[in-house]
Amino acid sequence: MKKLKRSERLVDMTQYLLSEPHTLIPLTTFAERYGSAKSSISEDLTIIKEVFENDGIGELNTLAGAAGGVKYIPKLRNDHALSFAEELCRKLQQTDRILPGGYLYMSDLLGEPSLMNEAGKIFATAFADREIDVVMTVETKGIPLAYATAAQLNLPVVLVRRDHQVTEGSAVSINYVSGSHKSIHTMSLSRRALKEHSRVLIVDDFMKAGGTIQGMMDLLVEFNAEVAGVGVLLESGAVESEERLLQNYTSLARLSDVDSKSKTITVSPGNYFEK
Amino acid sequence: MKKLKRSERLVDMTQYLLSEPHTLIPLTTFAERYGSAKSSISEDLTIIKEVFENDGIGELNTLAGAAGGVKYIPKLRNDHALSFAEELCRKLQQTDRILPGGYLYMSDLLGEPSLMNEAGKIFATAFADREIDVVMTVETKGIPLAYATAAQLNLPVVLVRRDHQVTEGSAVSINYVSGSHKSIHTMSLSRRALKEHSRVLIVDDFMKAGGTIQGMMDLLVEFNAEVAGVGVLLESGAVESEERLLQNYTSLARLSDVDSKSKTITVSPGNYFEK
Numbered sequence: 277m278k279k280l281k282r283s284e285r286l287v288d289m290t291q292y293l294l295s296e297p298h299t300l301i302p303l304t305t306f307a308e309r310y311g312s313a314k315s316s317i318s319e320d321l322t323i324i325k326e327v328f329e330n331d332g333i334g335e336l337n338t339l340a341g342a343a344g345g346v347k348y349i350p351k352l353r354n355d356h357a358l359s360f361a362e363e364l365c366r367k368l369q370q371t372d373r374i375l376p377g378g379y380l381y382m383s384d385l386l387g388e389p390s391l392m393n394e395a396g397k398i399f400a401t402a403f404a405d406r407e408i409d410v411v412m413t414v415e416t417k418g419i420p421l422a423y424a425t426a427a428q429l430n431l432p433v434v435l436v437r438r439d440h441q442v443t444e445g446s447a448v449s450i451n452y453v454s455g456s457h458k459s460i461h462t463m464s465l466s467r468r469a470l471k472e473h474s475r476v477l478i479v480d481d482f483m484k485a486g487g488t489i490q491g492m493m494d495l496l497v498e499f500n501a502e503v504a505g506v507g508v509l510l511e512s513g514a515v516e517s518e519e520r521l522l523q524n525y526t527s528l529a530r531l532s533d534v535d536s537k538s539k540t541i542t543v544s545p546g547n548y549f550e551k
Numbered sequence: 552m553k554k555l556k557r558s559e560r561l562v563d564m565t566q567y568l569l570s571e572p573h574t575l576i577p578l579t580t581f582a583e584r585y586g587s588a589k590s591s592i593s594e595d596l597t598i599i600k601e602v603f604e605n606d607g608i609g610e611l612n613t614l615a616g617a618a619g620g621v622k623y624i625p626k627l628r629n630d631h632a633l634s635f636a637e638e639l640c641r642k643l644q645q646t647d648r649i650l651p652g653g654y655l656y657m658s659d660l661l662g663e664p665s666l667m668n669e670a671g672k673i674f675a676t677a678f679a680d681r682e683i684d685v686v687m688t689v690e691t692k693g694i695p696l697a698y699a700t701a702a703q704l705n706l707p708v709v710l711v712r713r714d715h716q717v718t719e720g721s722a723v724s725i726n727y728v729s730g731s732h733k734s735i736h737t738m739s740l741s742r743r744a745l746k747e748h749s750r751v752l753i754v755d756d757f758m759k760a761g762g763t764i765q766g767m768m769d770l771l772v773e774f775n776a777e778v779a780g781v782g783v784l785l786e787s788g789a790v791e792s793e794e795r796l797l798q799n800y801t802s803l804a805r806l807s808d809v810d811s812k813s814k815t816i817t818v819s820p821g822n823y824f825e826k
Contacts, residue, residue, distance in 0.1 A: 280602075286558055287602040290565040327555075327562040375720045383719060383741060387709060389702035416690045416710070417718075423695050427664035434662060435691070443692075444658060445650045466658060 279311040285320055293324065293336070293348040297400075298430035302345040321346055332356050349404055350428045352397040354549075360394045361528050361545040368510070368529065368543040378534045380541065382510070386417055386481060389424075395528060396424025399479065399507040402526050402548055403429070408504045409474040410434050412496075414463055414488060418480040421509055425479050434476070436492060440464045448498045452491030454484075463491050465499070475504040483508040486521035493522075511546060554586040560595055568599065568611070568623040572675075573705035577620040596621055607631050624679055625703045627672040629824075635669045636803050636820040643785070643804065643818040653809045655816065657785070661692055661756060664699075670803060671699025674754065674782040677801050677823060678704070683779045684749040685709050687771075689738055689763060693755040696784055700754050709751070711767060715739045723773045727766030729759075738766050740774070750779040758783040761796035768797075786821060 280288065289306060306317045318338075325336040332353030338346050352360075364385070373381045385391055399421075408429065413422035414436040426433045440447050444466035451460050470476070478492050493503055506525035513532040527546030534541050555563065564581060581592045593613075600611040607628030613621050627635075639660070648656045660666055674696075683704065688697035689711040701708045715722050719741035726735050745751070753767050768778055781800035788807040802821030809816050 282558065283561055283598050284602050286561045287565045287599050288606060290562045291569060291603075291606065291608065294566060294569060323558050324562050327559050328566075331563060331566065333566065375718065377717060379718050381718065381720050381741075381743065383710065383744060384707070387707045387744075389698050389708065390705075392698070393702065416694070416712070419691070419694045420698050420708070423664050423667065423698060427668065430665075432659070432662045433664065433695070435658065437691070442652060443650065443654050443656065445656050466656075468656065469658060469662075 282316070282320065285310050285312065285316075286323060289317075289320055290324055293346070296430070297334075297348050297350045297428055300339065300345045300347045305345070350397055351401045351404060352394070357398045357401065358545060358549055360398065361549060364391070364395075364509075364529055365543040365545060368531070369541045371539040371541065373541060374534060374536055374539060378536050380531065380534060382481070383417070386420060389420070392420040392424040393427075395421055395509055396426075396428050398528060398548065399425040399477075399526070400428030402507065403477055403505045406477070406504050407475050408477045410470065411477045411479055412436065412470075412492060413479050414438070414492060417482070418509075421481055422479040425477070425507065429477075431477075434465070434469045436495060437464045437466075438462065444469075448495065450491065450495050450498065452487060452494060454487035461488075461491070463488075463495060465495055470496075470499045470501055472500045474499070474501040476501050477504050478506045479508070481509045482512070483510075483525070483527070484512040485515050485519045486525075489525070490521045508546075510543070557591070557595065560585050560587065560591075561598060564592075564595055565599055568621070571705070572609075572623050572625050572703055575614065575620045575622045580620070625672055626676045626679060627669070632673045632676065633820060633824055635673065636824060639666070639670075639784075639804055640818040640820060643806070644816045646814045646816065648816060649809060649811055649814060653811050655806065655809060657756070658692070661695060664695070667695040667699040668702075670696055670784055671701075671703050673803060673823065674700040674752075674801070675703035677782065678752055678780045681752070681779050682750050683752045685745065686752045686754055687711065687745075687767060688754050689713070689767060692757070693784075696756055697754040700752070700782065704752075706752075709740070709744045711770060712739050712741075713737065719744075723770065725766065725770050725773065727762060727769060729762035736763075736766070738763075738770060740770055745771075745774045745776055747775045749774070749776040751776050752779050753781045754783070756784045757787070758785075758800065758802070759787040760790050760794045761800075764800070765796045783821075785818070 303314050303317050307314050328334050334350040375381050411422050411426040411431050412434045422433050446467045447464045449464040508527050510529045511527040513530045526548050529546045530544050532542045578589045578592050582589050603609050609625040686697050686701040686706050687709045697708050721742045722739045724739040783802050785804045786802040788805045801823050804821045805819050807817045
């Protein structure tokens, strides 16, 4: 790359850092990329750091020393996260979402990459300091959220299937009981998909009593893996506390009521905002 | 926002533009955001444009006049795209991917958000000038690729299901014949998911004879919608040309052979690189 001016360096470094979150970039990488002194690179990083902090989009952590460098940690500031959650609640409360049986149509919202990316940034903020090796979800609707979260945390995604697939090779299958309907389902994970002792962040779009997530946790036991955290976009608050299968999770929104008769849906920001 | 210096503006504008691809941003948005004159904003944009072009990550298109502004069009330069495809081929050729029946394990690659994002950028480049309303895929493995593509094109994703789901509301189901095995399958799309006359970009991870994609095309007819393009990550070249159900598609890689006996897999860059 030809020698760049500061103004050009700032643009290039910004796009470089944003495209490599949670990745330690040695200052020499930038120094060589631009043919600049490390001291100039450090000054550039100070400017970028300040703008990122003012924008509320994340931190630049600088590690000194020979193994040092800079790492961009995406963090969505709490007021931005809350605005997002309130907007999500407003959308979820649109009365035409009510389906027969009191189900809520939300595939249109899950189909918006920008919404999923914002939610992914909030999970990346919530779990930024955990030690995590992989993000896990079960097909189908939690997938975009899992990828959005994993992209921000620079982690791979492991996908649990409902059936055993020929393209997954040998797999471990378990049965689990969905907490609210007490019906029995199967889920399956390829043997190659997850290393032993992995630390796993479980992400899903919706949680009622938590049976599906409990199923994923049971599957982790089969792989000698551990739960590092649980994040759900929407939890149902209409669950008796003795029915709830897990206590330790982060939700972005809480559905407290779907009334098919009066056509009202009640959604409020989730427990992420209660700390 | 407080008045920013040029250096700070450049950092902020870069992150703003990158987070809003294929979106027209009026210059007044930036002028008000920074308390700067439009002439200064124009100078800033010239710098950013040049760096983006040198980096090979996309174009800044400036539209003059009252309804004018600036639009970031992500475009991955061809040499970068080819390096990506060659790297993908190298990974796909790892012999331990061969599964019983000559299937290829590729879930680990589909589980890498950074790979999916690169592939999504190539599709966004290939289809940048098409008129598209929505990106469509069928569950499960094409989902991350569809979202990565849609995010770059600033479009929503519509997800075709294998079964009819209670959370999707009323749906249209069709049967389709998988081209290579001649077996009959069902796919289903929620009535609310797709507006009439939508122009649809179909994205999937793997295409053999094209039966699944032909199925999605048949489904589009039911919605009076149109195909705007077809993109697949990996196509199988081991299909007789009379068996192939569609001719018009873009592939990033081509699998020509999986030999279970000699344990060799042969993959080369796809037809995207043949123009």
